[in-house]
Amino acid sequence: xxxxxxxxxxxxxxxxxxxxxxxxxxxxxxxxxxxxxxxxxxxxxxxxxxxxxxxxxxxxxxxxxxxxxxxxxxxxxxxxxxxxxxxxxxxxxxxxxxxxxxxxxxxxxxxxxxxxxxxxxxxxxxxxxxxxxxxxxxxxxxxxxxxxxxxxxxxxxxxxxxxxxxxxxxxxxxxxxxxxxxxxxxxxxxxxxxxxxxxxxxxxxxxxxxxxxxxxxxxxxxxxxxxxxxxxxxxxxxx
Amino acid sequence: xxxxxxxxxxxxxxxxxxxxxxxxxxxxxxxxxxxxxxxxxxxxxxxxxxxxxxxxxxxxxxxxxxxxxxxxxxxxxxxxxxxxxxxxxxxxxxxxxxxxx
Numbered sequence: 001x002x003x004x005x006x007x008x009x010x011x012x013x014x015x016x017x018x019x020x021x022x023x024x025x026x027x028x029x030x031x032x033x034x035x036x037x038x039x040x041x042x043x044x045x046x047x048x049x050x051x052x053x054x055x056x057x058x059x060x061x062x063x064x065x066x067x068x069x070x071x072x073x074x075x076x077x078x079x080x081x082x083x084x085x086x087x088x089x090x091x092x093x094x095x096x097x098x099x100x101x102x103x104x105x106x107x108x109x110x111x112x113x114x115x116x117x118x119x120x121x122x123x124x125x126x127x128x129x130x131x132x133x134x135x136x137x138x139x140x141x142x143x144x145x146x147x148x149x150x151x152x153x154x155x156x157x158x159x160x161x162x163x164x165x166x167x168x169x170x171x172x173x174x175x176x177x178x179x180x181x182x183x184x185x186x187x188x189x190x191x192x193x194x195x196x197x198x199x200x201x202x203x204x205x206x207x208x209x210x211x212x213x214x215x216x217x218x219x220x221x222x223x224x225x226x227x228x229x230x231x232x233x234x235x236x237x238x239x
Numbered sequence: 240x241x242x243x244x245x246x247x248x249x250x251x252x253x254x255x256x257x258x259x260x261x262x263x264x265x266x267x268x269x270x271x272x273x274x275x276x277x278x279x280x281x282x283x284x285x286x287x288x289x290x291x292x293x294x295x296x297x298x299x300x301x302x303x304x305x306x307x308x309x310x311x312x313x314x315x316x317x318x319x320x321x322x323x324x325x326x327x328x329x330x331x332x333x334x335x336x337x338x339x340x
Contacts, residue, residue, distance in 0.1 A: 063326065070319060078318070079310030095314050096321045103326060164297045168304050177305075192305035217270035220298045227301070 055115060059107045066106075070099055073116065077123045083189045084127045086178045094130055098123040124190070124204060131182070164224065167231055176226040184219035191216050260284040265291050273298060 049057075049065070051072065057065035077098050082091035102119055109118055177185060177193075190196045190204075191212070198212040205212070265272075265284045272281055273295070285292055 063323075066326075067319070067323075070322065074314055074318070075312060076310040078314040079312045082312055092315055092318050096318050096325075099318075099322050100325055103322075163293045163300070165300045168300070170304075170308065173301075173304055173308065188305070192302050193308050195306075213270050213274060217273070217298075220301050223301050224294075224297050 051115060052111075055106065055109065058103070059109075066103055069102075073119055074099075076116070077119065080120065080123055080189070080194065081127055083174075083177060083193060084124075084186055085131070086182075086185065090130070094123075094127050097130075098126045101126060120194070124194075124196075128186075128204060131186070164227055164231075168227055172227060172230050173223075176223050176230065179226060180219055180222055184215055184222055187212055187215040188219035188223070192220075262288060262291055266294070269294070269298075 049068075051069070054065040054068050058069055074095065078091060078095045081094040081098070082088065085091050085094065098119075101122060105122070109115065177188065180188060186205075187201060190201050191198065196204075198209045198216075201207075201212045202209045260280050260283070262284075265281060265288070268277075268281065277285065285295060
């Protein structure tokens with residue numbers, strides 16, 4: 001096996017985060033997505049109007065269009081909040097807060113990035129602000145790339161288990177992510193699920209790029225441990 | 240040639256150029272290897288070490304599976320009801336549609 005860089009979702013995420021005017025999102029199909037849910041070829045709302053038009057009307061205080069925007073984006077925002085907090089009630093409150101902030105700030109949206117990208121960043125900031133207020137650990141500023149024994153998963157020297165490939169289903173992965181320590185979970189969700197780059201995460205969280213990379217590695221190692229335990233338990237229950 | 244099985248000592252491989260890398264050294268650099276790719280020496284270790292090959296495979300598999308997680312989770316109707324109520328109370332909306340079931 002050659003050591004190659006892990007495939008990154010650069011194409012889609014970068015496309016979504018660059019300066020495509022909002023109108024283009026309505027008219028032009030986006031590039032081949034790394035994440036299928038990011039591919040919304042034509043954002044036309046059930047009412048028949050385009051997303052861009054709904055945004056303009058919502059800027060003028062049209063509640064109906066705002067509700068249509070909510071319907072279009074609620075799953076992605078809620079999923080982000082739930083995965084970052086691991087708590088349904090908190091995720092609901094934060095989704096509500098994110099959309100309230102959206103309504104108050106939508107007039108400042110100039111279409112310099114895709115609306116979904118802009119909203120998503122707003123939602124991430126709402127969640128991070130909430131976690132800071134709660135005093136939950138995000139990323140230790142003292143972290144280095146060297147994993148520590150006490151908070152990281154153990155190394156794998158000399159042990160040989162069956163590889164995970166083919167054995168993970170969505171439910172088990174979601175559960176394992178939910179049980180990660182908050183600091184690991186946040187970085188994993190932002191990088192591996194939501195597609196943010198380490199420099200973006202570092203900026204949002206006020207840590208170094210090295211810290212972000214270190215936490216991500218620990219998160220993946222911890223997930224591997226959790227998923228292997230799940231697999232063993234599942235096998236035992238079948239006996 | 241080592242088989243990659245048995246004790247940790249068995250997981251030390253010669254690069255053929257007098258340099259050796261063991262699993263601890265390889266795994267210490269793993270975050271950088273996954274992110275930026277490995278050196279020739281690390282590549283050789285990976286080719287010869289089943290343990291580290293399994294580890295790298297698992298970490299990449301986890302990252303790939305995570306990308307496929309779809310945001311399919313639906314928030315409770317309470318969320319929109321709360322938003323609507325607050326917007327009305329603050330007088331921010333011009334016209335809110337009647338609640339749809």
